[in-house]
Amino acid sequence: MGNTSSILTQYDIEEVQEHCNNTFSQQEIVSLYQRFCQLDRNSGGFISADEFLSVPEFAVNPLAQRLFRMIDGLNFKEFVAFLSAFSSRATLQHKVEYIFKVYDSDGNGKVAFSDLLDVLRDLTGQFISEQQREPVLTQVLEEAGYKKDSILVLSDFMKILGSNGLKMEVEVPVD
Amino acid sequence: MVMISQRNPLSSSTSKMSKLTTSSSELDLDRPNIEDYLPTDSIPQPHAKLRLRDLLDISPTLTEAAGAIVDDSFTRCFKSNPPEPWNWNIYLFPLWCLGVVVRYGILFPGRVLILTIGWIIFLSCYIPVHVLLKGHDKLRKRLERALVELICSFFVASWTGVVKYHGPRPCARPKQVFVANHTSMIDFIVLEQMTAFAVIMQKHPGWVGLLQSTILESVGCIWFNRSEAKDREIVARKLREHVEGYDNNPLLIFPEGTCVNNHYTVMFKKGAFELGATVCPIAIKYNKIFVDAFWNSRKQSFTTHLLQLMTSWAVVCDVWYLEPQNMKPGETAIAFAERVRGIISARAGLKMVPWDGYLKYSRPSPKHRESKQKSFAESVLLRLEEK
Numbered sequence: 001m002g003n004t005s006s007i008l009t010q011y012d013i014e015e016v017q018e019h020c021n022n023t024f025s026q027q028e029i030v031s032l033y034q035r036f037c038q039l040d041r042n043s044g045g046f047i048s049a050d051e052f053l054s055v056p057e058f059a060v061n062p063l064a065q066r067l068f069r070m071i072d073g074l075n076f077k078e079f080v081a082f083l084s085a086f087s088s089r090a091t092l093q094h095k096v097e098y099i100f101k102v103y104d105s106d107g108n109g110k111v112a113f114s115d116l117l118d119v120l121r122d123l124t125g126q127f128i129s130e131q132q133r134e135p136v137l138t139q140v141l142e143e144a145g146y147k148k149d150s151i152l153v154l155s156d157f158m159k160i161l162g163s164n165g166l167k168m169e170v171e172v173p174v175d
Numbered sequence: 176m177v178m179i180s181q182r183n184p185l186s187s188s189t190s191k192m193s194k195l196t197t198s199s200s201e202l203d204l205d206r207p208n209i210e211d212y213l214p215t216d217s218i219p220q221p222h223a224k225l226r227l228r229d230l231l232d233i234s235p236t237l238t239e240a241a242g243a244i245v246d247d248s249f250t251r252c253f254k255s256n257p258p259e260p261w262n263w264n265i266y267l268f269p270l271w272c273l274g275v276v277v278r279y280g281i282l283f284p285g286r287v288l289i290l291t292i293g294w295i296i297f298l299s300c301y302i303p304v305h306v307l308l309k310g311h312d313k314l315r316k317r318l319e320r321a322l323v324e325l326i327c328s329f330f331v332a333s334w335t336g337v338v339k340y341h342g343p344r345p346c347a348r349p350k351q352v353f354v355a356n357h358t359s360m361i362d363f364i365v366l367e368q369m370t371a372f373a374v375i376m377q378k379h380p381g382w383v384g385l386l387q388s389t390i391l392e393s394v395g396c397i398w399f400n401r402s403e404a405k406d407r408e409i410v411a412r413k414l415r416e417h418v419e420g421y422d423n424n425p426l427l428i429f430p431e432g433t434c435v436n437n438h439y440t441v442m443f444k445k446g447a448f449e450l451g452a453t454v455c456p457i458a459i460k461y462n463k464i465f466v467d468a469f470w471n472s473r474k475q476s477f478t479t480h481l482l483q484l485m486t487s488w489a490v491v492c493d494v495w496y497l498e499p500q501n502m503k504p505g506e507t508a509i510a511f512a513e514r515v516r517g518i519i520s521a522r523a524g525l526k527m528v529p530w531d532g533y534l535k536y537s538r539p540s541p542k543h544r545e546s547k548q549k550s551f552a553e554s555v556l557l558r559l560e561e562k
Contacts, residue, residue, distance in 0.1 A: 125548030
């Protein structure tokens with residue numbers, strides 16, 4: 001399904017559904033496809049930087065750049081897989097893995113202090129100074145039982161985030 | 176036998192997105208409190224001790240981003256909503272084919288003929304009037320006004336326009352400005368057929384530009400170029416001069432600045448509302464029963480758009496001339512603009528969205544991202560203090 005023909009066949013839908021582990025219903029996949037085609041204005045088969053950032057609600061998000069690195073150049077199947085963490089049918093494990101991936105920008109399965117600092121910087125911008133940010137993060141880490149130079153892995157994230165459940169859901173509008 | 180409506184191939188040949196620049200400070204001034212409209216549940220609950228979980232849990236921000244990817248109110252404003260296809264079974268389809276034959280084979284040539292006759296009449300009257308009556312300005316202006324109204328009526332006839340005008344007709348008085356919502360360039364033609372307005376428009380290339388520089392010049396139109404930032408002051412000055420002038424045609428402005436799909440209104444630019452003149456709102460609503468009159472300038476050129484209108488059965492619309500509004504004491508231009516937008520949207524049944532139409536051509540300013548960052552930062556620091 002590399003090309004963007006305007007019509008999805010039943011086979012295509014089932015292939016995409018399998019790829020995202022049935023987190024989206026077939027109707028939702030059709031809606032997502034319409035959305036994908038709407039965003040992919042030059043019909044290149046993937047959504048480019050300009051096309052994403054032309055959605056103002058996305059462009060003003062503090063984590064837009066980070067997400068954008070993960071979503072750049074994805075074709076439709078991968079686009080749906082990317083969004084599958086936000087489905088109501090996604091498991092808690094899946095959602096935590098997703099958050100972990102956002103932090104772990106180099107993809108080596110380890111989140112270090114610098115990665116945590118980077119995300120905090122994206123979220124707070126210039127409103128917390130560089131000198132303030134480090135001690136804040138260190139203090140909060142130590143209170144949770146970690147050290148400044150600890151490397152966090154997925155199971156740590158599961159432990160920290162998984163206790164109270166995560167509210168991370170987006171509803172796909174279905175006509 | 177189900178016929179699915181085919182999507183038009185998305186061509187970007189007429190795209191104006193040649194340079195996506197970060198918007199200048201002008202866009203900031205035009206935009207009231209957009210933070211009120213954007214979701215703010217990325218701020219963690221106050222008055223509870225800051226924990227590692229709170230810093231690590233970026234799910235609200237991520238949810239907002241994913242929500243924007245899946246559906247956003249800005250893109251919805253510019254989505255074409257063509258009428259539902261009805262030719263989807265075995266006896267409706269031949270009827271529809273017959274309709275196509277009638278539209279393309281009988282109506283279209285008839286309309287082209289009407290339009291040609293109209294142009295011939297218009298040019299044969301306009302050129303002599305324009306050249307010969309150079310000395311008699313008042314008479315010349317009056318005749319030219321009548322002639323422009325005439326050619327617009329011919330245009331409207333060429334799409335079988337069924338336009339219902341409600342409310343008192345506009346009259347030419349100084350210190351007044353007309354504003355309307357914008358769906359297509361034909362808005363101008365529909366309004367011009369009733370009253371010869373002077374309009375402020377983006378300078379277009381091609382035959383439209385030619386018309387702009389010759390005929391529309393005589394009704395007193397003002398041109399601007401969207402991409403020129405300096406243009407703004409010159410245009411603002413011209414607007415003020417026109418409004419205060421005694422003998423000028425009433426001025427028509429489309430404060431949205433761009434064509435929107437007639438289901439939504441985007442934010443009005445404040446330029447029209449700070450001229451110290453009375454603002455007369457006009458609401459235009461197209462009925463999609465035969466054709467969608469929204470000109471999606473990214474998808475089709477104006478010529479294609481006109482041809483599409485000329486090969487459909489009819490263009491049906493309602494025009495409401497609403498009660499003139501004055502700026503209330505203590506009201507800012509932006510608040511005034513939003514109030515008038517509310518009046519127009521209510522009358523035409525449109526939903527209001529808090530986006531600036533020019534975001535079609537440029538990125539949002541960093542101010543919005545910064546305000547989100549600011550609220551998050553403040554709550555983090557606040558909660559850090561808690562014991």
